[in-house]
Amino acid sequence: MYIGIDLGTSGLKALLIDERQRAVAEETIPLTVQRPRDGWSEQDPASWIAACGEAMRALAAKADLGAVRGIGLSGHMHGATLLGADDHPLRPCILWNDTRAHEEAAALDSDPQFRQITGNIVFPGFTAPKLLWVAKHEPDIFAATRKVLLPKDYLRLWLTGRHVAEMSDAAGTAWFDTGRRCWSEALLEATTMDLSYMPDLVEGSEVSGTLRPDLAKGWGLPEGVVIAGGGGDNAASGVGVGxxxxxxxxxxxxxxxxxxxxxxxxxxxxxxxxxxxxxxxxxxxxxxxxxxxxxxxxxxxxxxxxxxxxxxxxxxxxxxxxxxxxxxxxxxxxxxxxxxxxxxxxxxxxxxxxxxxxxxxxxxxxxxxxxxxxxxxxxxxxxxxxxxxxxxxxxxxxxxxxxxxxxxxxxxxxxxxxxFGGAFGAARLAMMAATGAGAEIATPPxxxxxxxxxxxxxxxxxxxxxxxxxxxxxxxx
Missing domain, CATH: 3.30.420.40 (ATPase, nucleotide binding domain)
Structure with a gap:
């Protein structure tokens, strides 16, 4: 059996599927967005952890999770989750639909190497311009930042203890060489950062770590459950819908x-x-x-x-x-x-x-x-x-x-x-990571x-x- 966890803007969904990719149980926990100013959109990363724990406990109450082999992650993209040296968030996560960094985005986009390397316009909602905004308006927080994680990858840190991202989500940061599928040191340098701020990278269908033993025991899962790389919400949905x-x-x-x-x-x-x-x-x-x-x-x-x-x-x-x-x-x-x-x-x-x-x-x-x-x-x-x-x-x-x-x-x-959305696609990616299966299991509905x-x-x-x-x-x- 396999679990897909989809961290959405308005709620976190956990979906359990069996070996034939049939839904066995699911649970959705609502989330709220804070909008302290016009054009701003934030969430407290602690609410993601609380929602994930609640959803997993609800799944365990609905079904026996003792046969689960893998968990996949999906989530809303571009969010800037800034962690200090102790891996705790330094401020609320700035979300994908936050446009406060439009001036910083325009400045980065005026540098030709960003479009050339990423293949994309630098949009205000992307991650890199948000870090420039924080550096300008919240310099103490920027100075204390040691890691930048995307939202679902903060969940991964909690689940596995590892800083890991995957290619589809990383490609929406404006720090990523999309053609070569790796972080761009040149683009990081252009935002006064370096590779030390970035998580390791895996493909979405690869193993990114294993579930912490204490969480596995608390939820009734076996030891050694693998956590797949997963995908950004739309890429995971693409896998889910074939x-x-x-x-x-x-x-x-x-x-x-x-x-x-x-x-x-x-x-x-x-x-x-x-x-x-x-x-x-x-x-x-x-x-x-x-x-x-x-x-x-x-x-x-x-x-x-x-x-x-x-x-x-x-x-x-x-x-x-x-x-x-x-x-x-x-x-x-x-x-x-x-x-x-x-x-x-x-x-x-x-x-x-x-x-x-x-x-x-x-x-x-x-x-x-x-x-x-x-x-x-x-x-x-x-x-x-x-x-x-x-x-x-x-x-x-x-x-x-x-x-x-x-x-x-x-x-x-x-x-x-x-x-057939992000949670189902994440569960399919968990199946690939746990079994070595490939894209052939991502069939259209x-x-x-x-x-x-x-x-x-x-x-x-x-x-x-x-x-x-x-x-x-x-x-x-």
Missing amino acids: VVKAGQAFVSLGTSGVLFAASDAYQPDSASAVHTFCHALPDTWHQMGVILAAADALNWWGRVAGADASALTGALGPVRAPGRAVFLPYLGGERTPHNDAAVRGSFHGLDHVTDRDAMTRAVLEGVTFAIRDSYDALTSTGTRIDRLIAVGGGSKSDYWVGAIATALNIPVEIPQAGD DIARTVEPAGDLTEAFAEGHARYRAAYTKPRN
Whole structure:
């Protein structure tokens, strides 16, 4: 048996699977985000440890964990977890959707070696610019920092006692040579750091350490349980949904929105604001377009409208041509393709007949058009998308999935009921690490149905996308 632990922004999930990759038990513990200022987003790393312990104890109460052979880790990327000499955090972790370091990111991005070596724009949410921000605004903390860990790798430190990262997550720090799959000493030097600050590296399907005996005993696990390298949340989800070869892709409608395509080769195009990262499997990479608010935008609208998000979307009926109302879902800035930390969300084109349903459709269409932006950016680099699978909570909305299929003019596959996200991918990586199995076990899920594009609406969605792009170019405060 194998366990996948996925450290999400809003909760930590632990999933137990058997040798046939069937879910046996799961537990999710909620987490909260602190936003002390506009554009800031932080979490206390101690809350991750508490949530992991609670989730593991709950799993042990639901199932016998005596046959567990491996644990895999997945987690939200880019977070700056700064540790002192005693390995304790010096401050709250600065999260992926924190944009305070936009000036520092721009400064690093102006140095050509960053794009050349990492294959990516230096986004404000990446790890390296956050360290420059800390050095400038919290110099005592920067001076005391001895290790920088990504969020899931702080969990790994607690589980194993080792400082280890893996390639897919490390590639989102702006300190990583993505083509060579190693830390870049030149980029570390450019931020007044060196290799001593960085954890060791393994591939996601390799062993990173073994579970501490005291934790194993307390949770009813055998001694010697291996901890796999795991993956950043999207790379682990790619393994979970079986997107591991060129031509395979998934669209994730979670807190953020992701269009993720696997690649057999390293083929960056940083100018398009496409992310080019290592995959969680050896000798594979992936490209993705990222929008910072997908289901998060719908949930925001639900709070404003005073209704549950599922009730709002369930009342819409079949997909129809986009209306005059346009919504830009940039509630906390945007990545692909704009790389704009300052832009904020907005409605455009409202009139006297605009009602709640029209505004709900505008929110869904706004996120859809942001995904279309990512699709255009990915395919312009030569990335193939032959097969697209929809995952995440937003994929439960027929209207939303139909809008995406129509806007991209590509069929979207809906898996049969099951969990194919980061926790499942992490469990698969644990199986690989424990047994020596390879990518052959990362098969796509059985498909319940395929949503075809509404052919009579593709032109209307193209026109709606054009209105959406025009709204972004208007002057903003």
